[in-house]
Amino acid sequence: MVTIRADEISNIIRERIEQYNREVKILNTGTVLQVGDGIARIYGLDEVMAGELVEFEEGTIGIALNLESNNVGVVLMGDGLIIQEGSSVKATGRITQIP
Structure with missing residues (x-):
């Protein structure tokens, strides 16, 4: 049976903590209330x-x-x-541009 010493466990945990990447991505999302004639009404x-x-x-x-x-x-x-009503929509963060 393999035995692991306490200092080895501590080193492994320390390495994992240092490598941890806490990237958070916030999305601005909404829900379709109504759609018709090329226009959609979005809530949220x-x-x-x-x-x-x-x-x-x-x-x-x-x-x-x-x-x-x-x-x-x-x-x-x-x-x-x-x-359709209830479909999901997300904001892209990009403003419309004309090339």
């Missing part, structure tokens, strides 16, 4: 900026334009046929 994107790109869970990109106190109006940049 509290930190989104006007003109910011948002991404729907199925991949469609939109632009946040109408920032209200309880929801955000997003113009869809695709057909958005798969987007």
Whole structure:
């Protein structure tokens, strides 16, 4: 049977603690309340900026334009046929740019 000394255990724990990477990724996410005619109403994107790109869970990109106190109006940049009420949306942190 292999025996491990207390100092070896301490060294292993110390190395693991030093190598630990506590990277935290905060996502600004929301939920689709309503979608139609190329516009989606989103609840929960509290930190989104006007003109910011948002991404729907199925991949469609939109632009946040109408920032209200309880929801955000997003113009869809695709057909958005798969987007439904309850779908998830995340803010990208990127503002719309014209090349």
